[in-house]
Amino acid sequence: MTTLLWFRSDLRLSDNPALAAALAHGGPIVPLFILDDEDAGRWRAGGASRWWLHHSLRTLAADLAKRGSHLILRRGPAERELDRVAGEVGARKVVWNRRYEPWAVSRDEGLKAALKGRGITARSFNAGLLREPWEVVNGKGEPYRVFTPFWRALRAGLDLPAPSEAPRHIPAPQVWPAGEALGDWGLTPSRPDWAGGLRETWTPGESGGQERLDAFAGRASLAYGEARNLPGREGTSRLSPHLHFGEIGPRQVWRALTAAAFAETGDLTPSGVEVFLSEIAWREFSHHLLFHAPALPEQPLRPEFAAFPWIQDSKGLEAWRRGLTGYPIVDAGMRQLWATGWMHNRVRMIVASFLIKDLLIDWREGQDWFWDTLVDADLANNSASWQWVAGSGADAAPYFRVFNPVTQGQKFDPDGAYVRRWVPELAALPDKLLHAPWTARPLELADAGVRLGVTYPAPIVDHAIARERALAAYALARA
Structure with missing residues (x-):
């Protein structure tokens, strides 16, 4: 049969x-x-x-x-x-x-x-998940809206079977039905071919996912807690697209990391691995949210945000998309995204905060851009993460938490390795000026070959003023 x-x-x-x-x-x-x-x-x-x-x-x-x-x-x-x-x-x-x-x-x-x-x-x-969305509920039988108790409940009931190996043989029918040719689907760009950076960065497929998992498990995962927020270092796993397409599963990731950690330290979940497993749980949490709130990609989870006074700013949106905002850490992230189809998670939060709170552009605009440009574009993760930054989602960051792109860059890219890679026109600036080039003296800019407004844009918005505007808009929406 x-x-x-x-x-x-x-x-x-x-x-x-x-x-x-x-x-x-x-x-x-x-x-x-x-x-x-x-x-x-x-x-x-x-x-x-x-x-x-x-x-x-x-x-x-x-x-x-x-x-x-x-x-x-x-x-x-x-x-x-x-x-x-x-x-x-x-x-x-x-x-x-x-x-x-x-x-x-x-x-x-x-x-x-x-x-x-x-x-x-x-x-x-x-x-695709550690546990089904209907299995992890609170004492009232309701889905969780806060991550920490969700994580405790998820882990308490977790009983992972050993992942099965790929079969050596799969029985075939005597006659195969007709099928279409993959090349006829036009999934890959041809004119223009913008995917060069994707080819250089990724190896799609089960073997590519397993190789990346093997490379991350062990010492790389042990250092994850310290390295994960530094976009200039290779401190993250980059497993997200492989997980999204199911080339590896979360059970395989969990087993591989805990086994490698135990072999290295004698502890199944040392601190770095524990932090990474909590990120796997955030992925799980996002899928549970989407299952129980199917309008998550379209509507704010918190109803007071339905009337938020977003601004229609096509020029600001285009500058953000192209990595030309005048804020180096934001522009570096957006250029990394366009070139590789991926962006470091810390930088995702920074660029999202800039779009939503500095420019007052609807979070759905950012969600849609990420949907088209990310190789790991996952409906649950994407919508939950954008709403988290906006303050309108579950367990959301408070709206009054507005990331300062200058201090974020100085803190998480202190030596400028990330910005210099993706914004090379600023590479000759010293570290102290790299994340705020408009503060440099004319001679310092000239020595670095930087001409604000010509070789690199001046900031399209003043962050301090934009922050006050965002807080006023939030107060209006709540009122």
Whole structure:
């Protein structure tokens, strides 16, 4: 009896519960990936994510071929394509791993009912989270809105099975159904080809994710607590896109880090590893928030922000997108994003605070830009994080906490390594002036080859004035 294995955001063969279930069922397995932009609607993958998806699917197809199998590609509404492929191969069972975006949750419920009506068994599994969103609730049976008690509850009930290895062989059907060519989907840019920095930075696919995990586990993770806030150092894991596309799973990450830490120190969770695991829990928290508050990407979680007096500032928004705000740490982050499809987490908070509080531009504008440009663009993480900075989300930073981009740069990039890499026109400035070049004397600027307003922009807003304006707007919204 043939089983249809529907790949989605679980593009790996190891620790894949749906694949394990298909193998346990016996009989031929038909792996299938459906590019379903219609059901996703506005939240179809952005440009950087589509580039990653192309290369991840190519890697998955090669991994399947090594095991005697083949990845079938189809495009269109999932229900239609699942029905067609199931009919073509005579599948009586369909298995997949769950997604938690609102559109996917509602669609999957309908899919199970539709398949059952056709006499086809449908089962779904958890491959992307440590625990399901409905499993971690407070004493009243309600979802958590504050991270710390959520983290305690998540950890208290955590019982992780050992991750399974990838199978050596996957049974194939006698005849394969027709599929589309990956190159015909146009997921990678051609003219202009802006993805050069992505190719230089990333290796999409399960093996690339495992290599990055292996490199981070051990001493790098032990130092994470001190190094994670320094964007000029390689102190973070950069696992986020691999986690988003399911090339590795959080159970694998947890096991690898605790095992490596124990081998190194005799302690499963020394401080650096503990801090990193709490970041994995923040990812988990974001997915739980989105599951229980499906309007999170569209509406503020705190109702008083619905009437916030945002400003329409197209010039400011464009300067922010292009990394031309005149604030070096902000511009460095935005240029890193455009070049590599990724941005250091500390800098994400700085650039988000600048857009929301210095420019008073709606957080949804930033969310949408990140959605299109991040290789790790994840609906739950993206929306929860932007609302956290805005002060409108769960366990949010207080709105009156306004990051000063100058002091943030001085504190977290003290030697200027990060700014000098991404804003090279300022590279010759001394450290004391690098994060506030407008404070330099004309001779100091001339010696560094900097001409404010010509080779590098003057600040587009005065931070001190902008901060007072933001606080006044917040007070108005609350009133």
